[in-house]
Amino acid sequence: MEIQSPKGTRDMLPKESHLWQWIEQIMREEAALAGYREIRTPVFEYTELFERGVGDTTDIVQKEMYTFLDKGERSITLKPEGTAGAVRALVEHKLYAEPLPVKMYYLNNPIFRYENPQHGRLREHHQFGMECFGVKGPTADAEVILTVLKILGRLGMKDLAVKINSIGCPVCRPNYQKALKEYLFDNLPNLCPQCQERFNRNPLRILDCKEKKCQLITRDAPNILQFLCEDCDSHFERLKVLLNERGLKVSIDPQIVRGLDYYTKTVFEIVMNSPRGELALCGGGRYDGLVKKIGGPELPGVGFGIGTERILLELQNQGIAPEEQRVTDVFIASLGEEGRLPAFDLCMDLRNAGLRADWDHLDRSLKAQFRYADKLGVKLIGIMGGDELQKGALRIKNMLDGQEKEVSLKDAVQEIKTLL
């Protein structure tokens, strides 16, 4: 039986790597423009980090983590999201002692969730994320939202919907939870079994249940935005002003509650309309209690994660993925045994001069070498045959117009450089 890549994983092949590199370059540039520096944290962490950070009532922790005991009997978990590891590193290295705010991004971190793969969902996927620590006010929320939108804009994406909401803080959320539970209590038997369980553990999650009967019930549920305390309410209002100021159209969606427990105040999602329906491309929000929960000081934070595979999907949906550019510029063809060594030599000299040059590794006929070079899409072919060798010359053919010229071998590198 042929060994395959594990279920829910994909190989990134050489022919598609240019897309990843293109996306990564834009992400790096925009993060840098906003003053964020890269952090790289381990692919695995102690399980406890996610139980404490992400929250043990979440689906992620309850049923989707890759958790195992290592040989020292430590419980290890492959990262199921990006924020917890960044926060752990912040606390462990006391980065909060540096000038605030501390701004960092992670680029295409592998993320693992044990789920059944389907459209736009893998067991291993990659996320870019930004985290800003130490800012209480909504300017940081606005900064990360605007930055990710700028990235998506530079990638050429259109028609993405931005949804925001506020889910309050430990001061006001209990009041809302109480009101929500009172409202739901009479309908409790009519909720789906899962929501009945959520009722006690995490009633907010009932709001984004996809079951029709639950949605009917929650449609007229109390609106969390009406329960926000003064602090949360003013934060949300000021955020809307900031986004509005930059001309950003966002929709307020009180149903967004997010699947991670650490969020406070702002939560947001960017969704795309794939042919198969709405798919979240980016999710994030504010997590003011998380740093303390992980063992650090009282330090607010806000950030997001965005899935690179889903960006690629959306680029394909919109038909805007760029073509791969030419990989090799010049090919040195040789004729006969005596031509091989000089061709090899010239090819290496061209590379040393900074040109993308290749030659025939497979001892093929001249015709086959031309066919191969054409498939590579090279602009120039240098021909090293018996005639040229005798004269100490190189014949250069321009593959775009078919023109040929002969130059002296010692000028060949310079000549090719100017022709490219």
Add this chain to the structure above:
RNA sequence: GUGGGUGUAGUUCAGUGGUUAGAGCGCCAGAUUGUGGCUCUGGAAGUCGUGGGUUCAACUCCCAUCACCCACCCCA
């Protein structure tokens, strides 16, 4: 985790109980003497996902298993 569909050359697919399993594209080579794209000709390439079973005979029928696709759940 639950339900539905699919699995045949590198790839997209055809085949359907009965000889040596086919096609397009791709790959390799040739079309007189040192030259790509177009055309023509030829060639290589498959233990028909894997393991069992039924049968004189299985790519074809049955069972199991694995993977992929889709839906649910949830999410990026």
